[in-house]
Amino acid sequence: MLGNFTYCNPTKLFFGKGAISSLTSELQKYGKNVVLIYGGGSIKKNGIYDEVVRCLDAADKNVREIAGVMPNPTRDKMNEGIAVAREHKADLLLAVGGGSVCDYAKAVAVSVNCDEDPWEKYYLRFEEPTCEIVPVGCVLTMVGTGSEMNAGSVITDTATKQKIGHVFADEKVMPRFSVLDPTYTFTLPRYQMVAGIYDIFSHICEQYFSGEDDNTSDYISEGLMRSLLVSSRAAIKDMTDYEARSNIMWTATWALNTLVAKGKTTDWMVHMLGQAVGGYTDATHGMTLSAVSLAYYRHILPYGLKKFARFAVNVWGVDPAGKTDEQVAGEGLAAMESWMRELGLVMNISELGATEDMLEGLADCTRTQTGGYKILSREEIIEIFRESL
Amino acid sequence: MLGNFTYCNPTKLFFGKGAISSLTSELQKYGKNVVLIYGGGSIKKNGIYDEVVRCLDAADKNVREIAGVMPNPTRDKMNEGIAVAREHKADLLLAVGGGSVCDYAKAVAVSVNCDEDPWEKYYLRFEEPTCEIVPVGCVLTMVGTGSEMNAGSVITDTATKQKIGHVFADEKVMPRFSVLDPTYTFTLPRYQMVAGIYDIFSHICEQYFSGEDDNTSDYISEGLMRSLLVSSRAAIKDMTDYEARSNIMWTATWALNTLVAKGKTTDWMVHMLGQAVGGYTDATHGMTLSAVSLAYYRHILPYGLKKFARFAVNVWGVDPAGKTDEQVAGEGLAAMESWMRELGLVMNISELGATEDMLEGLADCTRTQTGGYKILSREEIIEIFRESL
Numbered sequence: 001m002l003g004n005f006t007y008c009n010p011t012k013l014f015f016g017k018g019a020i021s022s023l024t025s026e027l028q029k030y031g032k033n034v035v036l037i038y039g040g041g042s043i044k045k046n047g048i049y050d051e052v053v054r055c056l057d058a059a060d061k062n063v064r065e066i067a068g069v070m071p072n073p074t075r076d077k078m079n080e081g082i083a084v085a086r087e088h089k090a091d092l093l094l095a096v097g098g099g100s101v102c103d104y105a106k107a108v109a110v111s112v113n114c115d116e117d118p119w120e121k122y123y124l125r126f127e128e129p130t131c132e133i134v135p136v137g138c139v140l141t142m143v144g145t146g147s148e149m150n151a152g153s154v155i156t157d158t159a160t161k162q163k164i165g166h167v168f169a170d171e172k173v174m175p176r177f178s179v180l181d182p183t184y185t186f187t188l189p190r191y192q193m194v195a196g197i198y199d200i201f202s203h204i205c206e207q208y209f210s211g212e213d214d215n216t217s218d219y220i221s222e223g224l225m226r227s228l229l230v231s232s233r234a235a236i237k238d239m240t241d242y243e244a245r246s247n248i249m250w251t252a253t254w255a256l257n258t259l260v261a262k263g264k265t266t267d268w269m270v271h272m273l274g275q276a277v278g279g280y281t282d283a284t285h286g287m288t289l290s291a292v293s294l295a296y297y298r299h300i301l302p303y304g305l306k307k308f309a310r311f312a313v314n315v316w317g318v319d320p321a322g323k324t325d326e327q328v329a330g331e332g333l334a335a336m337e338s339w340m341r342e343l344g345l346v347m348n349i350s351e352l353g354a355t356e357d358m359l360e361g362l363a364d365c366t367r368t369q370t371g372g373y374k375i376l377s378r379e380e381i382i383e384i385f386r387e388s389l
Numbered sequence: 390m391l392g393n394f395t396y397c398n399p400t401k402l403f404f405g406k407g408a409i410s411s412l413t414s415e416l417q418k419y420g421k422n423v424v425l426i427y428g429g430g431s432i433k434k435n436g437i438y439d440e441v442v443r444c445l446d447a448a449d450k451n452v453r454e455i456a457g458v459m460p461n462p463t464r465d466k467m468n469e470g471i472a473v474a475r476e477h478k479a480d481l482l483l484a485v486g487g488g489s490v491c492d493y494a495k496a497v498a499v500s501v502n503c504d505e506d507p508w509e510k511y512y513l514r515f516e517e518p519t520c521e522i523v524p525v526g527c528v529l530t531m532v533g534t535g536s537e538m539n540a541g542s543v544i545t546d547t548a549t550k551q552k553i554g555h556v557f558a559d560e561k562v563m564p565r566f567s568v569l570d571p572t573y574t575f576t577l578p579r580y581q582m583v584a585g586i587y588d589i590f591s592h593i594c595e596q597y598f599s600g601e602d603d604n605t606s607d608y609i610s611e612g613l614m615r616s617l618l619v620s621s622r623a624a625i626k627d628m629t630d631y632e633a634r635s636n637i638m639w640t641a642t643w644a645l646n647t648l649v650a651k652g653k654t655t656d657w658m659v660h661m662l663g664q665a666v667g668g669y670t671d672a673t674h675g676m677t678l679s680a681v682s683l684a685y686y687r688h689i690l691p692y693g694l695k696k697f698a699r700f701a702v703n704v705w706g707v708d709p710a711g712k713t714d715e716q717v718a719g720e721g722l723a724a725m726e727s728w729m730r731e732l733g734l735v736m737n738i739s740e741l742g743a744t745e746d747m748l749e750g751l752a753d754c755t756r757t758q759t760g761g762y763k764i765l766s767r768e769e770i771i772e773i774f775r776e777s778l
Contacts, residue, residue: 002571002635004405009398012560015652016393171401182391214623216616216636220643223612227605234603246391247605250652254609263404263639 002215002263009257011149012177015250017242019181020051020139026177027059030135031091034061035084037105039069039097043141046187052096052139064088069097072282073104075119075157081108082118085134095138095175098196099145099285102138106153106173109134123155123164129173138178143185143249144196144286146203146256148178156279161365163279165271180253182246186239193239194343195286197232197248201225202270202289203255208311209297209304210265210371221260222314224251229315229339236343267372270296273384276365283352290345291352294337295387299380301329304373308332349388359385391604391652398646400538401566404639406631408570409440409528415566416448419524420480423450424473426494428458428486432530435576441485441528453477458486461545461552461671462493464508470497471507474523484527484564487585488534488674491527495542495562498523512544512553518562527567532574532638533585533675535592535645537567545668550754552668554660569642571635575628582628583732584675586621586637590614591659591678592644597700598686598693599654599760610649613640614704618728625732656761659685662773665754672741679734680741683726684776688769690718693762697721738777748774 014022027034034056043049056063066081085093085108095105111118113131121127138148146152151173154165185193208221228251234244254260273296274288281288301308309325312318312332320328346352354362363381376384403411416423423445432438445452455470474482474497484494500507502520510516527537535541540562543554574582597610617640623633643649662685663677670677690697698714701707701721709717726736735741743751752770765773 002404002632002639004408006401006403006411008401012395012397014395015391019393022395214619214632214636216613216620216639216643219612219616220609221612222615223608223610224605226611227603227608230603231605243391243603246652247603250391250605254605254648259643263635 002217005262007258007262008171009149009174009259010171010176011174013149013180013253014177015180016246017181017183019179020055023052023055023139023179024058026137027055027061027092032060032062033089033091034063035066035088035090035093036063037066037069037081037093037095037097037101037108039067039071039101041067042187043096048096048139048141048184052094056094069101069104071100071284072156072163072278073100073107073154075155078104078107078111078118078155082111085112090134093134093136095136096141098140098142099147102136102140102147102175103145103153103155105136105138106147106151106168107155109136110168110173119155119157122153122166126166128168128170133170133172136175138175139184140178140180140249141184142188142192142196143252144199146200146252148175148180149253149257150174152256154275161279161361163275165275180249182242182249185245185249190236190239190344192284193235194345195284195290196252197228197235197286197343198290198340198345199286200248200252200255201228202286202293204228204260205293206268206270207261207264207266209300209307209373210267212306213264215264217260217262217264224255224260225315227251232339232343265371267369269369269372269376272367272369273381276362277349277352277354279365280358280362281353287346287352288349290340291347291349292384292388294333294340294347295384297333299384300372300374301333305329307373349385354385354389356386356389391606394651396647396651397560398538398563398648399560399565400563402538402569402642403566404569405635406570406572408568409444412441412444412528412568413447415526416444416450416481421449421451422478422480423452424455424477424479424482425452426455426458426470426482426484426486426490426497428456428460428490430456431576432485437485437528437530437573441483445483458490458493460489460673461667462489462496462543464544464546467493467496467500467507467544471500474501479523482523482525484525485530487529487531488536491525491529491536491564492534492542492544494525494527495536495540495557495564496544498525499557499562508544508546511542511555515555517557517559522559522561525564527564528573529567529569529638530573531577531581531585532641533588535589535641537564537569538642538646539563541645543664550668550750552664554664569638571631571638574634574638579625579628579733581673582624583734584673584679585641586617586624586675586732587679587729587734588675589637589641589644590617591675591682593617593649594682595657595659596650596653596655598689598696598762599656601695602653604653606649606651606653611703613644613649616640618704621728621732654760656758658758658761658765661756661758662770665751666738666741666743668754669747669751670742676735676741677738679729680736680738681773681777683722683729683736684773686722688773689761689763690722694718696762738774743774743778745775745778
């Protein structure tokens with residue numbers, strides 16, 4: 001059954017090779033002062049920076065830059081960006097990069113006109129913006145987070161080791177537009193590509209593994225997962241396979257723009273576990289998820305047996321004839337594990353730098369969720385981290 | 390492969406039982422003059438009219454009405470509506486009804502400020518609006534067309550028997566908001582419900598049966614179709630099954646709000662054949678589609694064999710082991726036919742009032758499409774109509 005909901009995703013997407021050609025005319029819709037936001041500078045090597053700057057020049061914008069946004073954007077970096085955007089009287093924040101850069105731009109966007117401490121207001125108290133929100137645009141260079149078409153933003157406080165995501169309810173936090181050119185992702189290292197692919201898959205699982213109802217959202221999720229299996233297998237064979245990379249990019253957007261969660265409960269426990277690891281080790285987000293997923297899913301399988309069996313049949317093509325639900329579900333997770341190994345994902349948290357003596361601390365940083373098939377106790381969380389070592 | 394595209398669907402959807410409670414606050418965003426548009430008056434019997442009027446009163450609107458919008462809205466009725474909206478200086482057109490009423494509101498919306506003949510500009514020359522578009526809101530009472538979240542509008546010229554749909558490119562033609570309450574569809578006659586279900590299914594097929602590429606859109610389509618098979622079978626057993634009706638309503642929206650066509654070619658030939666029948670017989674839209682579908686799909690099957698085989702396996706669960714593609718594809722269409730009969734759909738155009746002597750005329754009114762697996766000749770069109778008799 002679909003529960004009540006509101007749906008509104010107004011982000012305009014320009015998709016495909018050469019989609020940047022729409023940027024100049026899109027920029028005309030905003031005021032003169034643009035803050036250009038990017039990460040470690042790879043966009044200067046692969047030419048994307050030059051293309052974006054050409055569009056900004058053609059649109060006659062007054063540009064200031066915030067460079068060096070890190071993979072896990074920090075509270076300090078956010079405060080630095082807020083100061084820059086205020087000083088520049090930003091009419092638009094243009095994020096060029098992956099989910100981190102886009103998340104960061106949204107954090108700044110809701111904070112420029114905010115009188116309170118944004119970390120406390122948005123990431124500790126989970127409040128909605130009450131001030132004017134600066135528009136955000138995005139040129140995506142890395143795929144996975146779905147940040148290009150949602151109102152989510154993850155920020156890390158390095159002092160307290162807290163990595164916290166807030167999905168804002170207000171659609172004005174979503175990017176007004178995003179440029180999605182699959183060829184922009186071709187130069188990404190293989191490690192980042194597969195981490196992004198698993199991030200996508202995990203987003204779908206988080207929304208799929210919850211509830212007992214029959215609802216359209218789960219069928220759409222199954223379609224997205226089936227597409228991702230085909231395109232990810234093609235992409236690891238040839239990282240410049242446009243068909244594969246374009247499908248991965250489009251799947252990523254729909255995996256986390258609220259659609260597949262509509263009208264149903266969701267879990268998000270893998271992200272809570274993975275974010276705790278990320279806060280401790282600063283590891284790549286997608287790899288923190290892959291490293292904890294199987295231990296978690298095998299732990300909760302008995303509580304969501306029917307859904308895990310359905311997952312096995314509808315996503316992994318397991319033949320259920322003559323088998324118990326337990327067998328079918330187990331074969332599904334085995335197929336998932338084999339696909340994860342095929343992709344070359346990180347399969348344990350030790351490889352990411354986590355050690356036995358961190359387990360208590362990791363559990364302290366893990367927020368439990370209530371939408372999944374089992375509400376985890378502290379002991380269970382520690383046990384799952386231990387099995388993930 | 391996903392071809393280049395732009396995606397933007399800003400319609401805000403209020404979904405679920407009691408969703409009308411959001412209408413009053415939503416109405417505050419628009420000016421005082423509202424034109425309330427509805428059909429044959431069933432909304433006055435089932436109480437929806439009263440609920441909407443209460444919201445309009447609470448929002449202190451100045452309301453004029455256009456009643457009597459017919460299932461196939463005519464060019465004359467459109468012109469009448471334009472005159473009313475001009476005289477009332479409409480700030481908002483509020484459509485309360487099914488796809489016909491919503492389509493009609495959009496036709497009026499793009500015409501109020503248009504200096505040319507809208508039938509000629511929009512439906513014969515397929516031009517985009519160059520004038521200001523009046524905002525449209527929708528309260529949906531019948532499910533199928535997807536009109537609540539797209540920029541499509543079908544109008545019929547009774548003089549020339551032309552029933553023509555225009556899908557506008559400008560997202561401003563889409564309703565600004567739509568209220569989707571599944572319980573509003575409970576009082577619909579069974580005939581209308583199943584016609585709507587087939588309309589949804591046909592929308593997905595039209596976008597699915599085209600192209601040879603691997604693309605995410607087709608996987609989403611398969612998910613939507615699988616959901617619809619489950620929910621339609623539950624709905625014919627119990628028309629007040631909220632789980633089923635809510636899933637059908639949500640599937641309908643996503644079947645035709647541009648998503649599943651993104652980056653791929655599409656067909657739409659079943660709609661061209663069905664609309665010709667509709668123009669001649671004034672039959673219910675969904676039934677004109679069901680009456681011509683199987684003859685058409687069996688005719689084009691050899692040209693799109695791989696896709697029809699995939700359809701059989703992924704949507705209908707046909708086991709392909711040890712069978713040729715032809716056998717698998719044939720079993721898929723047989724399963725589809727059996728589901729259609731289970732629903733009680735009209736399976737031939739004779740039942741809708743079409744006769745042998747109309748065949749030439751029907752062919753005259755059928756616009757051929759170029760995106761499907763076979764571009765039909767006039768002889769093939771006549772042959773398909775003959776097989777559909």
